[in-house]
Amino acid sequence: MSTTDPTTEHEVEIQELDRVTVRFAGDSGDGMQVTGSQFSQSTAVFGNDLSTLPDYPAEIRAPAGSLTGVSGFQISFSSSPIYTPGDAPDVLVAMNPAALKRNIGDLVAGGAVIVNGDAFTPNNLAKAGYANNPLTDGSLKGYNVHEIPITTLNARALEGLDMTPKQVDLTKNFFALGVMFWLFERSMEPTLEWLEEKYAKRPVFIEANKRALMAGYAFGETTEIFHTHYRVAPAKLAPGTYRNITGNEATALGFLTASQLAERNLFYSSYPITPASEILQQLAEYKNFGVKTLQAEDEIAAIGAAIGASYGGGLGLTGTSGPGMALKSEMVGLAVITEIPLVIVNVQRAGPSTGMPTKTEQADLFQAVFGRNGDAPVPVVAPASPGECFAYAIEAWRLAIRHMTPVVYLSDAFLATGSEPWRIPELDELPDLRAPDHTELEGWHPYVRDPETLARPWVVPGTPGLEHRIGGLEKLDVLGTVSYDPDNHHRMSLLRAEKIARIANDIPPLEVFGPPEGELLILGWGSSFGAIRSAVERLQARGKSVAHAHLRHLNPFPSNTGDVVRAYRQVLVPEVNMGQLLFLIRGTYLVDAMGFNLVRGKPFQISEIQMKAEQLLGDL
Amino acid sequence: MTDQQTPAAAPAGEPILLTKKDFVSDVDPRWCPGCGDYSILAQAQKAMPDFGYRREDIVFISGIGCSGRFPYYMNTYGFHSIHGRAPTLATGLKASRPELMVWVITGDGDALSIGGNHILHSMRKNVDIKVVMFNNRIYGLTKGQVSPTSDFGQKTKTTPGGSVNYPIHPLVVALAAEASFVARSVDTFPDHLQETISRAGHHKGSTFVEVLQNCNIFNDGAHREFTDKEVRDDRMIFLRHGEPMIFGKDRDRGIRLNGVRPEVVRLGDGITEEDLLVHDETSEDPTIHFMLGRIYWPEFPVPVGVIRNVSRTTHDALLQGQVDEAIRREGRGDLRTALGGGETWTVGG
Structure with missing residues (x-):
């Protein structure tokens, strides 16, 4: 949908979007993590649902301008609930040629690229391994490229401040942030407040970053290079304070x-x-x-x-x-x-x-x-x-x-x-976690057990009359003294195992999202939740018999886990490892589950899981 | 600097009247007959009633080795942990429960080989734990392998051709790690040992006591050359704070500095007590303490007694001080405020 915004002087097209994914990329010294988190903060306060993924090199400062020194921050935000930081960015902010080269391949076809044109010097191009300048050789013609001389414009905005050229240069990320704030109708207020607090003792830095930010915002507003700005309405989240x-x-x-x-x-x-x-x-x-x-x-x-x-x-x-x-x-x-x-x-x-x-x-x-x-x-x-x-x-x-x-x-x-x-x-x-220390002498021994949980009492030093010794040597059942008795060791091993196994009675059952039985269950754990859930939602929207279950308790498993995994013709276990939950599920429940394993140091993308599921469903 | 010399005795009220037998547990000690550990246990049990702590407020933590069994025999709280790591448990316990008296029982392998790092850091942080290291210069529990304090050239099961490793000087390690109390005693000197343990127990701060201990099975006579009754007065020096460093059956020899190097001199012939070093355990400057930690038989008499005893604020007091200061400055933490920290926004129902 497009409308005309009457509040700006020139005609700007407003495009309403459900979801946008933006990636900020630059040198690891360019402040991309700060830029990304400030953009996230403003987006959160605006009321979008969002998910972020920082991606930075382990080296604190790899050689400037090099491919290994590129630091990135991806944010996906939406007017409806989302679970992942997005597969492919719609917008890429690239502060130098290396950042462009490392990230351009991930961008959606026709996506927008905002580059700092000043950084595309022969030296930087060479460091990034570009034989020709991609801004002029036509290789980016599939994208919507906006070249802005960020370094120059930013330096001009900061003229007159008592700062070294190097210090001035370090604020150019806020110019880029200002442009993005304008483009996506974000408020600058949270960032301005953050600056006041962060540089309370260095007023010149507050002023500098403020000027950089506002110059970027004004640039977006007054120049003609952006014909569109984007509106992502607030998401309808459950009521509450966020x-x-x-x-x-x-x-x-x-x-x-x-x-x-x-x-x-x-x-x-x-x-x-x-x-x-x-x-x-x-x-x-x-x-x-x-x-x-x-x-x-x-x-x-x-x-x-x-x-x-x-x-x-x-x-x-x-x-x-x-x-x-x-x-x-x-x-x-x-x-x-x-x-x-x-x-x-x-x-x-x-x-x-x-x-x-x-x-x-x-x-x-x-x-x-x-x-x-x-x-x-x-x-x-x-x-x-x-x-x-x-x-x-x-x-x-x-x-x-x-x-x-x-x-x-x-x-x-x-x-x-x-x-x-x-x-x-x-x-x-929130749950009540209070559990008083055990102080009662009557019937007490260090390894006497609660009949329900098999837990032993928590007796702490300072408790009169209950002085005792514990340690790494095997314990005699109940009395807790050292024991090498063969049958006792067997019994204690069983007790330790049973104690943990009984936790299954104390945790919620595994929930299933989707049909309680059917063609395909995707079973995950940990951070792959978002990608799996999004993929399953898409497949369900197309009428597929696909369910998602996600384990939060990995030992012991919830008591209904076996019933859940046996209720589907196929079970797929996507993991960012070589198949560890898969091994546990197969070993524990004797089901012929399949793994989907990608270990690239990156989270799954929604499309990867979707495609794998479609393969299993015979759609591909 | 705050005065940390006074132990945090039990709260006012009933005086604590305990005797040695209150500290004897119902477990019979199981070391080899004739082991030096029996003596250390007995002297520790004797020293305990004097500290003014209730039995339940005392904790013994040990690592692995023959010394590791010690807590089972003390009728206090006790934790027999894993190899070399007792100081770590003690650090966490003392930090969270400053009112407890915490002892660490360890050996030469436990403290100086596998657990070396923890000794260094618990000492330099001035954690208020009393480390008693039994030094028999051998791995006894595993039946006779070379230890970090074994002699160069010593033949053990793992060094049949003689050890090619130079031994560690435990007290020098403790001093280098800034332990605020460093002492040495001997298993066969009951009175001296009890007194040393007693002084260690009264010190507030990181405490390192080396006890020269005999393993009569795997390294018999490890210290005999200078600890035997007949020779000890001539081959050892009993340090006393404020007294000149004199030794010898006839108290006719002493230690003086020649330039920056110590030397043994015979009194007489123009050499008087005035020329000798006077022991100052409280000296902030550790130079002479390092010297005392380093000199050894046969070049020098072996020093025993309290070598260093200085006062520094303890780790647990500093941690607690920061907590108290934060509460004073910011008020007791409010969970609701912490949860709602940072930018928030409200979604209506």
Whole structure:
């Protein structure tokens, strides 16, 4: 639909769209992550549903202008609910030739490209590997290219400020942001407020970035190069108060909330590792909630200190990514045998070994479920979207406390850095996690068990009369003293397994989206939720017998999982790994499920899952 | 700097009247007959009542090795953790429960090989834990392999041709890691050992005590050359704060500095006590403490006693201080405010 906007001076066509995907790309020093997150913030406040995907190199500053140094941020926003940051961008903002080269192939046919024309120097073109200037050689004729001399225009807008040319140049991303704000009718207010706060001590930077932003906005408004601007109406989200939140933010908030709900102090100890470090940084800001944080000397110390804190009656929490998880595994086993509540966060990244630290993957599921010596079962939970990280951080603690066990919480780089609008819950919607320490002498032994959950009592140092010793050696059933008795070891192994298995009675059943039985079930877990759900919605809209089920509890599985996977002729398990959930499902339920596995350090695209499903349905 | 010397004794009220036997658990110790660990256990149990802590407020945490069994024999709270990692559990426990008294029992392999990193960092953070390291210079529990403190050239099951590794000097490691209390004693010196443990227990801050301990099965006589009754006075020096460094059965020898190097001198012939070093355990400058941690038989007498004892604010106090300060400045955290942080918008019903 096109109308004419009477508020602007010249005739501008307004195009109403349901959904737009924008990608900002530039040098890793160009501030693309800031640009993207400011655009997201304004979009969130505007009321669109949105989903974001930052994509940045592991090097903090790769050589300027190089292909390896390109940093990107993709946002998809919509007037209806969406679940993914979009497959192919409709609009690409490219701050230099390398950014153009790396990203142009992803753009939809006929998509819009906004480039900083000033950056297309012979030197930069050579660094990007362009023999000819793509802006002039006709290779971009399939796209709608807008070349803007951003560097020059921005420098002019900042004339007279007491800044070095280098400092001036660093603000050009805000010029580009201003253009985008105009193009999509976003408000500049949230960004202006953010600048005031961010540079409170450097007023000249506030002024500079403000000028850059407004110059970009004015450029959009007054020049003729854009004939259209785009309107994406606010989405109809469930009533409530919302904020835009990343997975790591939601994770940290969830843990803070869990400690308040449990009325126990949170103790987070961690070692810096991409992409989990933000959780430590954020929790360190919650000191006035009694939260204590420790940047430990290594991964092992981090989990050891967390176990020490839980032993003392606190909520001992540790977080890491795959390589750190590998180092922690002996300690997880210690928490299993001592039956101490503990939560271990793994924000997964592409492996093995150091792998691709900033890229996403779901390949630590086996590690979470099995990665210890001995039979050492541990519950595993995995949120499906950035906002859901909040609820599952709380769920991890609910299970840990109620069942006296370490729990692995599996996030990933896509969830951690991606964002979406999140409805802020009312406090009375949240579970009660209070569980008083055991202080009763009568009938007490360290390993006496709750008949329902098989959990042992949480007795903390300082409790008179209950002094006892625990540790990593096998325990005598009930009494908890050291035991090498063969039958006792067998019994304790069964008890540890049964204790975790019974958690299936304490978690909700696996929900099915779509027909309860039929031709095809797509079964996923973790961050692939959005792509699967979107693909299934599209297939269902075309009358296909396709259902989606998404596991948030990976060990144990919800008790109806077997019934669900047996109710369809075909089961497809898409994962960003080589088939780990697939293996578990096949092994547990003896169903002939099929895998769909793409491990490129990137989330699935909707179209990929849709196409795979269509293949299975015989449509292709 | 705050004065951290006074232990956080139990809350006012009933005085705590405990004796050694209150700290004896119902588990019979199971070390080899004749093991030095029995003596360390007995002296620790004797020292405990004096600290003013209730039994339930004391926690012993150990790693792996013969020393790791120690907590089972103490009638307090106890945690037998995994190899080398006891200081990490102790750090987390003390940080979250500052009112507890936390001991770490470890060995030369546990503390200085597999757990070396944790010793360094718990000491430098001045975590208020009392580390007692049993040094028998061998891996005993695994039946006789070379340890980080084994002698160069020592023949063990894993070094049949003699060890090619130079030994670590444990006290130098503790000093380099900025431990605020560093001491050494010997399993066969009951009074000295009890006194050393007692002083360690009264110190507030990172505490490292090396106990020279004999493994009569796999490294018998590891320290005999200088600890035997007949020779110890001539081959060891018992350090006392504020006293000159004199040793010898006849107290006729001492240690003085010659330039920047220590040397053993005989008193007389113009050399008097005035020329000798005077032990100052509270010296902020650690130079002489490093020297004392380094000198060893046969070049020098082996120093025992408290080598360093300085006061620094503890890790748990600093952490708690930041929490208290944040609450004072911002008020107690409000969950609703935290959840609603950042830009928000409202969607109507």
